[in-house]
Amino acid sequence: MEKNASMENMKFERLFSWGPPTNEETAAKYAQAGVTDIIVYSEKQLELATKHGMRGYWTCFTPEGPHCQVMNEEETRHFNYINGKDLDPAMPRDERLKITSMRKGEKNHRYGGEMVTDIDTLNDAEIKCFISDDDLALTRKKLDRILSTAPDGISGIYMDYIGYMNHHGCYCENCLAKYKKYLADKHLENTTENRNDFYLEQLVGYYNHVIDYVKKQRPEFKIVIHAYPDFKPLPLYGNRIKADYCGQTVAWYFQWPEEKIQYYTKFVTEHSKDYYPHVEGIPFQGVNTNSNISLGYKTPTDVEREIRQILAAGGKTLMVCDGPSIIEPGYFDVFRKYCGKESSSK
Numbered sequence: 016m017e018k019n020a021s022m023e024n025m026k027f028e029r030l031f032s033w034g035p036p037t038n039e040e041t042a043a044k045y046a047q048a049g050v051t052d053i054i055v056y057s058e059k060q061l062e063l064a065t066k067h068g069m070r071g072y073w074t075c076f077t078p079e080g081p082h083c084q085v086m087n088e089e090e091t092r093h094f095n096y097i098n099g100k101d102l103d104p105a106m107p108r109d110e111r112l113k114i115t116s117m118r119k120g121e122k123n124h125r126y127g128g129e130m131v132t133d134i135d136t137l138n139d140a141e142i143k144c145f146i147s148d149d150d151l152a153l154t155r156k157k158l159d160r161i162l163s164t165a166p167d168g169i170s171g172i173y174m175d176y177i178g179y180m181n182h183h184g185c186y187c188e189n190c191l192a193k194y195k196k197y198l199a200d201k202h203l204e205n206t207t208e209n210r211n212d213f214y215l216e217q218l219v220g221y222y223n224h225v226i227d228y229v230k231k232q233r234p235e236f237k238i239v240i241h242a243y244p245d246f247k248p249l250p251l252y253g254n255r256i257k258a259d260y261c262g263q264t265v266a267w268y269f270q271w272p273e274e275k276i277q278y279y280t281k282f283v284t285e286h287s288k289d290y291y292p293h294v295e296g297i298p299f300q301g302v303n304t305n306s307n308i309s310l311g312y313k314t315p316t317d318v319e320r321e322i323r324q325i326l327a328a329g330g331k332t333l334m335v336c337d338g339p340s341i342i343e344p345g346y347f348d349v350f351r352k353y354c355g356k357e358s359s360s361k
């Protein structure tokens with residue numbers, strides 16, 4: 016009980032938002048809610064962020080490659096089913112969403128978060144096979160475009176969707192050939208463990224090559240990531256990535272038990288410097304305020320309970336997606352209470 020009493024004045028020092036300030040009103044609200052770091056997609060949004068004392072980050076980099084990732088037959092069938100690939104393309108959008116949302120619920124789909132079934136695949140985002148991007152040819156082109164358009168005053172960039180659609184790996188011909196060579200070079204057998212090690216190495220290697228490339232051109236740029244989608248063999252692998260601010264999920268959209276939230280928060284914050292001393296581990300919280308879709312829904316009370324659990328476990332910073340949920344009625348008050356800079360009389 017002592018602990019709860021002393022928690023009353025605890026606040027996060029920093030709040031990262033995945034939603035941009037779209038106009039004067041939302042920018043002011045984000046700032047009041049305590050957002051310190053925010054994604055922006057235009058010079059106007061950067062202006063708004065800066066005016067309200069927030070650091071702006073220039074758009075979101077997602078992986079590049081010559082083709083989409085390849086899954087096995089069963090995973091492909093699952094992907095096509097939950098995304099309604101069999102439905103008439105002319106079907107009205109609402110009707111289509113209703114069906115795909117129902118199918119996602121039926122399959123216990125977790126939207127890229129930790130799987131709760133034997134098979135789960137990502138919702139509609141088709142991630143490129145970054146392993147096949149030899150010498151990062153396509154990736155560099157994309158990064159060059161992002162960096163060359165970044166306006167003055169930008170603090171860095173966000174990165175997302177660097178991972179595997181099936182939470183395990185990509186099985187295109189190129190990836191399988193690279194895996195075969197990896198086994199031969201290291202004199203290893205083809206086992207699940209070795210395969211997982213290979214795909215983890217490729218994943219972390221890609222992240223770090225991309226980050227090195229950005230830093231070489233813009234050393235002052237900070238890299239903000241959310242390690243997503245989940246890598247099933249090792250959910251908390253994010254500390255191997257040399258991002259300045261490494262968001263790792265400690266509370267997913269589908270609500271996790273308190274013990275899990277606390278364990279993950281402790282791990283994310285206490286082990287963030289195991290590989291690179293400059294990395295800050297940022298606890299990530301998924302918040303969806305729409306109860307009509309199959310993505311897990313949280314009330315403001317749910318959000319507050321989780322926030323208190325993260326704080327109690329030692330979290331000092333927070334990252335939230337989707338961003339606009341931070342400034343929605345009810346939720347806004349919760350974030351202002353635990354992240355806002357002005358001392359509110361509770």
Ligand SMILES: [Zn+2]
Nearest residue numbers: 144185187190
């Ligand atoms: Zn591949």
